[in-house]
Amino acid sequence: MAEDKPLNLVDADGQFNDEGMREFASATNLIHCGLGYQIVAVMGPQSSGKSTLLNYVFGTTFKEMDALRGRGQTTRGIWVARSPKIEDVTTLVMDLEGTDGRERGEDDTTFERQSALFALSVADVLLINIWCHDVGREQGAGKPLMKTIFQVNLKLFTPSPGRKKTVLLFVIRDRSKTPMEKLTAVLEDDIRGIWSTMPKPPQYEQTSFRDFFEVAYTSLPNYEEKEDDFRAETYLLRKKFSSEESDSYVRTGDKLPGDAITMSTQKVWELIRTHKDLDLPAHKIMVANTRCAEILTEQLEGLKNDMLWEELVKESEKSVVHNFGERASALITSCLSGYDQEALYFDEEVRANKRLELVEKVQALARPACEQQMRHLRIQMLDDFSKQLKIGTTVDGIPFSECAKRCKEEALAAFADEGAKSDMPSIGWSHSEFCPAMERSVDGMVSDLKKDKVEAVFKTLQDGFATTLVGPSAELLDTMPQQLWQRLRGLMGSAIKQASGQLAKSLEGYDFLEEERDDMESRIQAAAEKIVVSSATEASHTVLNRMRIRFADAFSMDENKMPRTWMPKDNIAKASKVARMAAADVLAQLVIIQVEKNAAAEDAESAVRDMARQDLEDSMSGKRKQQSKYAVMGLSVWPDLDPSCSLVSPQEAFSKWRQFVVETKLQITQAALTQQANRLASHRPPPLWAICAMLLLGFNEFISIVYSPVMLVTMIFGLLFIRTLYMEMDVDAEMQKGALPGLMSLGAKFVPAVKTVSQKTLESTKSLILPESSSSHQQPGGPSNNSSPPGGADGVEGPTSGDQAQTEDRKDK
Structure with a gap:
């Protein structure tokens, strides 16, 4: 194809001419120019002379409007051509379909935005063709379009501030007498206003318009009225697109090489075509959206500031308002009716959507008051439920569960009846959504009462x-x-x-x-x-202290729970062993918790008793075994038992037992010493002063007895009888109990003891009178063996238990 023949890069339906672009790049030598190229695009209203401007400035051959045939759309889609009049820099020129054309109508402005954003994204210089009399206007100056493409450009392409800056060249056509400075000032204000008011991504909040764009201004005379001036000034404008000029618009910095232009432009167009932010509605749709939104806001604010609404909200915060739904519905219906009346003549779909939005906002406005009403009502119903339940169970005597079921049904029915008075059908508000919560509250109260x-x-x-x-x-x-x-x-x-x-x-x-x-x-x-x-x-x-107490009870008390006097006939060794085993039984029963019967626990208890018994036997035999021989030694826990059931560990049990044995040795030793003292006291003669007093005071009686054989014999037998009776009654031991208990015990033993001693005395007397009956037991003329006191047999002393205890202590030491 010819170098200067325009290419329809994007057709009217938005299809990108990929194959044609490749051929165009090859024919214009674009793929070999590296960075030595520039792209110039133009945008502006339809039939504003864009194609004519490009043809005169760059020497292209874009199709121009034929004024004699009437005004209409000439350029459809996006066209591109190479400028033949700029030789030092390969210049691609893009002619865009005009905006605000009647052919597409107000319902299809998406392509306008897509093509304008495409030009802004790929062009180094974007010519904005604007008629002089449109400067300062909203739609005529293309301000909404510029705002949209600037905003989407930031969102879609995320340019870096300060790097590549696109040159925005405002070409003011058909200039008038208005000074250029005034026109540029208005355009500057418009650009700043667009940039400051449009939503921007967070990273661009602090940026300014000139961080991304260079803005330049120029003007041209009317083409039809001053054609020669127009040609001359376009020639001057063309020179600014040459790299040789000092004020050139050529920017050869941060850009892609020429061989990547084909792929780059295709990807950019695909990205723009799939971006939904550019699918903007038609003008009447936009107006409907704007106006309906304003009506929505007005009606909503009117409802918020309505004195009746404010009063109703205040009442709802204090208590249940029984006609809340009726009063609120009247105010809300008035709000919605006002919207319907004012929005009647706008687009039906937009109007309906905005009405739904108004209903949602009214719901959000009314919800706090409605929820507060439901809370007050629930509290009131729960209070009534509690009172009725209490009366039913206490006064009427109804079983709790039966009464709770009946009261629950009544409470839920009352809640539904009262809640229905708060319904607002106009905004779809119903109390029914709170009924499950009310039922859960009643069930929770019943459950709490049962728990209490x-x-x-x-x-x-x-x-x-x-x-x-x-x-x-x-x-x-x-x-x-x-x-x-x-x-x-x-x-x-x-x-x-x-x-x-x-x-x-x-x-x-x-x-x-x-x-x-x-x-x-x-x-x-x-x-x-x-x-x-x-x-x-x-x-x-306190097991050790309990063992001491058990030992003291068993060792120091006799069978009648009376204190022991440790008389010569008492077996201290036997008594100490029994008492210590009783203490071992205390220890054994406190080593394991046995709230449930457990064979392993009984084994542990038996092991402690066996340990104590074996230890005592070894001690008495004088052959104490090593501690490791005992069953409980070497164990840190009781076998087959949960450690949480243990009160005393095996090691602690053995340690406490050994400590107990050591501590009780003193008591056993003291008992042995007491027994020895009692034995010596029973054989002690009267003191010397008593003997002297007896001789002095009883001398006359003694002489009488000496001169009277019968009295002498009677005196001897009487003394022997009294001594034997004294020993038989064990007077010393009985008097150790105390004066009164001892006398009472002696009184009870006196008659049996007299009988026993009398019988023994009688037998002794018979043996003296009838010597022949005992001749085999005595020598002739010698004294009888039975002449010893009747109680002489008890006076025979052998090794005592106290001696055994002392021997045991010596061996232990």
């Missing part, structure tokens, strides 16, 4: 446990009887059974699910176990 009742009953049960479980369990843990945990489990079972019965009776009429009842039973069980475990845990902290 359950908690109150459980508090009563826990208070009852203080009587039925806390005290008795503490008493058992103080006395530490045999089968302690079995008795605690029995005590706990009785308390749980009693509490379960009380719970069932207290919650009669409350319909609980089986799972809820099982949960309550579990809570009772857990509460009882917690009390027992807490008491046992507290007892385990």
Whole structure:
């Protein structure tokens, strides 16, 4: 194709001529010019002389309008040609379809915006062809179009401020007497106004118009009236597109090489064609949008500022307004009717859409007051529900669940009736959306009341446990009887059974699910176990002291719970072993929590007893084994048991036992010393002063007895009888109990002791009178073996238990 023949780059339907552009680039040598090219485009109203301007300035051959045939559209789509009159720089010239043409009509302005944005995106210099008398006008000067393409250019292509700047050359056609400075000032103001008022992406908020564009102005005379002047001035304008001029418009900086122009222009056009922001509505649609939006705002503001509306909102904030829906609907209907009347003659679709928008805004305006009404109504209905439920269950005696069901139905019905008075059909507002929330609130209140009742009953049960479980369990843990945990489990079972019965009776009429009842039973069980475990845990902290007390009770008290005097015949070794094993039983029962019967726990308890028994046997035999030989040694936890069940660990159990044994040795030693002292006291002769007093005061009686054999014999037998009776009654031991208890005990033993001693004395006398009966037991003339006091057998002393205890202590040391 010829170099200067224009190419229809984009047809009227928006199709890009890719193949033609490739041929054009090859024919014009564009692909070999590198950066030595420039693109000039023109935009402006239809039939404003754009093609004529380009032809005269650049020597192109774009089709021009034939004035004799009438005014109409000449250029359709986008055309491009190479300027033959500029030789030093390859210059591509684009002629765009004019804007505001009657052929496309007001309903199809999208292509105008697309082609203008395309020119702005690819051109180095954009000629804006504008008639002089249109300067200062809105539509005639193309201000809406410029605002749109500037805004979309920033959003779509995100140019960098200060880098490549497009030259915007305003060509004012058919200049008049108005000074050029005045015209350019108006255009400058228009550009600044467009830039400052249009929405911009956040990164461009602080930028100015001149960060992206260079603005230049020129003017031309009327082509028809002053053709020669027009030709001369276009020649001067052409020279500014040559790189040789100092004030040239040529910019060869940041751009793509010539061989990439074909692909670049195609991609730019595809991007612009698919961008929806340029699918702008027709003029009447735009007017309808603008005016309906204004009417919407006016009506909405009128409703907001209406004194009746403000009064209604204030009343709704305080309490339930029973005619709220009626009053609000009247005001809202007036607002919507006003909109319908004023927007009647605008586009129907736009009017309908804006009315829906007005309804949504009115809904948003009325929603807080409506929601407040529903909150007041819900509070009122819940309060009535609570009162009716209380009256029904307390005064009328209706079971709780039955009464709650009936009151719930009444409350929901009352809420629906009262809520319907707040409905506003004109904006689609209904109370029904709050009914589920009301039902949930009623169910929540019923659930809370049931929970409160359950908690109150459980508090009563826990208070009852203080009587039925806390005290008795503490008493058992103080006395530490045999089968302690079995008795605690029995005590706990009785308390749980009693509490379960009380719970069932207290919650009669409350319909609980089986799972809820099982949960309550579990809570009772857990509460009882917690009390027992807490008491046992507290007892385990003082287990050593409890072992001392048990040992003291068993060692220092006899079978009648009277203090021991440790007379010669008492076996201290045996008594200490029994007392220590009793203390070991206390330790064994406090090592493991046994709220449930557990074989492993019983094994641990037996292990502690075996450890104590083995330790005592080893101690008495004098062959103490190493500590590692005991069953509990070497264990950190009890086998087969949950560590949480342990009160005393195996190591702690053995340590406490050894500490207890050491601490009780002193008591055993003191008992042995007491026994030895009592033994020596029973053989001690009267003091010397007593003997002297007896001789002095009883000398006369002594002489009488010496001279009277019968009295002498009687005196001897009487003394022997009294001594034997004294020993038989164990007077010393009995008097250790105290004066009054000792005398009472001696009084009870006196008659049996007299009989026993008399019988022994009689037998001794018979042996003296009838020596032949005992000749085999004595030598002739020698004294009888039975002449010793009757109680002489008890006076034989062998190794005492106190000696054994002292021997044991020496071996331990």
